[in-house]
Amino acid sequence: MGFGHSHSHKKKNMVRRVRSASKAAQHDLAHAEDKDHHDSTGHDWIAGKHHHAEHGQPYPDLPSSHHPHPQHAEGYPWARVEHADYDKPGQVPPGHPHPEVFDPAVRQGAWAKFREKELGAKGWKEEVDRCLAHGLEAAPSVKDRTISTFARGELPHFAGINTFAKTPYLEDVNKVSQFDAAIIGVPFDIGTTYRSGTRFGPQGIRRISALYGTYNYELGVDLRESLKWCDVGDVFTIANIEKGFDQISKAVAHVRSNGVFPIMLGGDHSIGYPNVRGIAPFIDGPVGIIHIDRHVDTQETDMDERMHTTPWFHATNIPNAPPVNLVQLGIGGWQAPRPGVKVGRSRGTTVLTIDDICEMGVERAAEIALDVAWKGAKAVYLSFDVDSLDSGFVPGTGWPEPGGFLPREVLKLLRLVAREGLSGMEVVEVAPAYDPSDMTALVATRGIMDVLATLVNEGKLGRKPPTELPPPPYWPERKSKKAKAKK
Ligand SMILES: [Mn+2]
Secondary structure (H helix, E strand, C coil), rough: CCCCCCCCCCCCCHHCCCCCCCHHHEEEEEECCCCHHHHCCCHHCCCCCCCCCCCCCCCCHHHHHHHCHHHCCCCCCCCCCCCCCCCCCCCCCCCCCCHHHCCCCHHHHHHHHHHHHCCHHHHHHHHHHHHHHHEEECCCCCCCCCCCCCCCCCCCCCCCCCCCCCCCCCHHHHHHHCCCCEEEEEEECCCCCCCCCCHHHHHHHHHHHHHCCEEEECCCCEHHHCCCCEEEECCCCCCCCHHHHHHHHHHHHHHCCCCCEEEECCCCCHEEEEEEEHHHHHCCCCCCEEECCCCCCCCCCCCCCCCCCCCHHHHHHCCCCCHHEEEEEECCCCCCHHHHHHHHHHHHHEEEEHHHHHHCCCCHHHHHHHHHHHCCCCCCEEEEHHHHHHCCCCCCCCCCCCCCHHHHHHHHHHHHHHCCCCCEEEEEEEEEEEEECCCCHHHHHHHHHHHHHHHHHHCCCCCCCCCCCCCCCCCCCCCCCHHHHCC
């Protein structure tokens, strides 16, 4: 019998084994008894002879693992199974009661399973190489040799210096033109009129964004493979509205003028104006604005300054950002200053309330938004205020309001309005201090990721891997294409 058992109290040399002795004591005892399996180098276990629980046998009480079977040496009491291979779209295991779930033209679950195969892994290999080069190879005991000593990439998700979704930090912004898209933090909250705290929005969004990988199953996208993007860090904001705006516009203009898609992490909503002001000069024609919010934010001033209740008044004063191309989605509730409503009425902006959108459906609302924003326009800017969601989902915001979007509604809306391409986007009003769960910052992260995925899938940004699959299910056809008007 193996060592560790006391089947008999009578032993030669009168050595008595004690079950309760420590592992080390039992080990020493085995040496004293000259047990043969301790003769091998490093005291490795010999199959069928060793019985220590610390060696990780999964079922020490089962007879089959007591003496492992040579065909399944890992000690499991069942034999290895060879599964049939259903590696082709539409292939169905015999007798499956619902063959339509295997049809990639019908079900997203099937489509996405095969789309994953087409996404490639070049970006992943480059990341591994970079991690090993900069972070050293792992200790010899680590079997997975893609792991480095110092965390330098996506993994582990809890480690590292947080950039947005662990995308590389670009310290030298002079090199930004090498990228397709850039994350710009805008820690600015002196435009708030109630709860402050959105100056910590970029930090909060980056922190929870570490939870995400670069791949999304149902959208069939791996941003690591399809997008060259970076995080340029934060704008040096000034505690003065106008100087702050100037800094923000200059930063956004730098990124946009280098042909890079800018993604601004707010910050309160006052930054909408300097953001558009940074982009519009580089657009050869009108810019439309799609604004998702509970609040119209169209009054001229609030408490005598250009606060976060005012961005679209000033943005639509920019010569090539006309108010007829401003569409506002999700408006409503008890936080609606009447001066802003008056401006919207007189300038002819387009407003859809939550009730409008619930009645017509998100798909129809997105059609309207695209028609309005793109009418005669050369580019469209997207502004996503997290307070457009029901306050239950976004406690970490300055002006929470019940009755807004559900997360899956607003995420679908974001994806649909991004489909014709964008000149830039912002996510505003995340104030992490009011939301220790970070769910508000998470929905901001998610909105950005879904928009980027859509831009890639629609061929508007980065590189879309070629596909032999049918179009993804549930992605509605665009009824009135702006292409018609363009040609
Ligand atoms: Mn708002």
